[in-house]
Amino acid sequence: MRRRLLRSLLALTLVAGTLTAGGSVPTAGAAPARPSGPAAPAGDTVTLGRSTVAWKACSDPLLDSYGLQCATIKVPLDYAKPSGTKISVAVSRLRHTSAHYQGPMLINTGGPGGSGLLGPVYLAGSMNAMADYDLIGFDPRGVGASRPLVSCDPKYAGFNRPDYRPWTSKEYDAWMKKTRAYTTACGKKNGKILVHMSTRANAKDMDSIRKALGAPTINYWGWSYGTYLGQVYASLFPKQLRRAVFDSTVDPRRVWYGANLDQDVAFDKNMNTWFGWLARYDRVYHLGTTQTAVRNRFYAIQEKLYAKPVNTARGRIGGSEWIDTFLDAGYYQSSWTSLGTLFNAYAKHNAAAKLAAAYQDASGYGDDNGYAVYLGVQCTDTSWPTSWSRWSKDSWNTWAKAPFETWGNTWYNEPCRHWPGFFQKPVPVVDKGVSSILMIDETLDAATPYSGSLEVRKRFRNARLVAEPGGTSHAMSPGWNSCVDARIQAYLATGAMPRRVSNHGADAVCTATAQPDPTAFDRSAARTARPSGPSDRALELINQRHRAVGRP
Structure with a gap:
């Protein structure tokens, strides 16, 4: 699947310094609130064994400002050779504050390729049950502060992109040259780690973290791609997974070529x-x-920009940049107002500078670590069609009914046809006695269609699914829906879950969060000349978290 390029504009919708109804945005320099809440049953308290993790203050000022502790854990590059070359996985921690400790909770923010070190901060103040857990963030192998860092061409996601649609050999040749150059650079710059980037390897890294923590079991929260990582961990280490929250679940039947078409x-x-x-x-x-x-009107502007791109001080904007700039509207309703304003600014006032700034913010230009890891994981997780005729036929057939994203998604993933690694067999996602999984999903989630949640629920007999019918947003828990939060709170506090229904559907339903009302926002703005808002660092935290979970 094509990982989201856009930097989330979610922050523009926040007012009065609050992230959600359930918790405040931490201010820079202050540790996140760790509220105490209803105590877990005394018999549910977890005891750790000896830990080998050397926690210390984080060297990154942003992580340190939130009171996180940091460490690195050595893991095998190749688990088939456990005594061979080692690599480093960076981890972070916010310690529990409750007397009823329920063990570590590992957090994966998605991608693949998303950094997770700030994940504990995002969850810390979201609900009372979080006080029972050590919240453990980690940068998966190749990501962020983990070493080696995977990167191929930091300038790949730039301006002046060819037409996504290969109408003629001109567009086809331009994209083939571009993607071939990228995979060639990947092979030259990264060495052996490229053949050890799979979800299987990342799941084994999670278990290495568990062992280093001295924990008999782990708890887990995964968004988007993180749900597939959770499925693989559950299949490989079912007795080591205590509780798990999956938000926006990947369909294991469709990894990864079919998932893109869906x-x-x-x-x-x-x-x-x-x-x-x-x-x-x-x-x-x-x-x-x-x-x-x-x-x-939207597609007319796209065609106009393809015919006559606009030169700006930042770079040239054409139809491909136009599409990528507005991709977030398909992910999050929270982006609708700001992207509507941008659409209006260009359609009515030719605001090319604003459009270029939004695209540059969206594209990830100058740092391809997330994209390189995304490919490193998905291109090696399973086999991909190697015949271009197959890709072309499937893409044109899909484009005929779904023109917005199809060809952009195709070229985003096309490097998997010639990735400098080898295909592996995916881990069979099967239930071998997992104790419980609580799943959350909006039924019109585009990045991970709802069918994935239904399939995973069917495979795990102790899974329960909470659905939000009609919701179009992706990976939004916690904090945007009080009904969903109450279900998660109960589960993490005591293990309580909805009763499993007999049909192949959701076990509980929460009303989806209402679509935004820009007139209400305008009225609120009129009453307050300059409402206070989250700190710059808090906004960056939110943006990093949503960038990470966009594309599964």
Whole structure:
């Protein structure tokens, strides 16, 4: 699947210094709140064995400002040779504050390729049950502060991109040259780690972290791709997984080629929903009074930019950059207002500088670590079609019904046809006695379609699924839906879950968070000249977390 390029604009929707209804955004320089809450049953308290982790103050000022402790853990590069070359996995910790300690909770923010060191900060103040756990963030192998760091071409995601649609040999040759150069650079710069980046290896790293912590079991919270990592861990180490929260679950039947095609169709539906929302608020955005009118305007601008790209001080903007800039609307309803304003600014005022700034912020230009790791994991997890005729046929057929994302997604993943590593057999996702999994999903999630949650629920007899019918956002827990938060709180505090229903569906339902109302936002802004908001560091925390969980 194509990992999200966009930097989340979620922060623009936050007011009055609060992240969610359930917890405040930590201010820079202050440790996150660790509220105490209903005590877990005394018999549920966990005792650790001897830990070999050397915790110390974090050298990164941002991590240190939130009171995190940091460490590195040595793991085998190749688990088939456990005494061979070692690599380093960076970990972080916020310690429990409750008397009823329930063990470590490992956190994966998704990607693959997302950094997880700030994950504990994101969860720490979200609900009372978090006080029972040591929250453990980690940068998966090759990511962020882990070593070696995987990178191929930091300038790959730049401006002046070819037309995503290979109408002629010109576009086809341009993209083939571009992706071939990227995979060649990957092979030259990264060495042996590229053939040891799989989800299987990352799951074994998680168990190495567990052992280093001296923990008989771990708890786990995974968003997006993190749910697939959780599935693989559960399949390899079922007795070591105590409790797990999966938000926006990957379908294990579709990793990874088929998952991209599923995602393309789902994104198109969500973009059309956004176009309809913009039409409903035409008095605010002035882009058209019907979904069709707004949609036609959006694609007309794309074609105009393909025909005549706009040169800006930052770089050249064409139709491909236009599509990537607005991708977030398919991920998060929280981005709809800010992206609607950007759409209006360009459509009505030719605000090319604003568009270029938004694209540069979205593209990840100058740092390809996330993308390189994304490919390193997905290209080696399982086999990919090597025939371009297969890719071309599937992409054109999908594009005919879902034009928004299909070809951009194709080229994002095409390096897997010629990745400088080897395909592995995926770990069979099977239930071997996992104690419990609580799953959360919005039924119109585009990045990880709802069918994935239904499939994983079916495979694990002790899994329960909480659905949000009609919701189009991806990986939003905790804090955006009080009903969902209450379910997670109960589960993490005491292990309580909804009763499993007999049909192949959700075990509990929460009403999806309402779509944004830009007129209500305007009224609020009119009452307050300059509302206070989260600190710059808190906003960066939020942005990093949402960048990481975008593309599974």
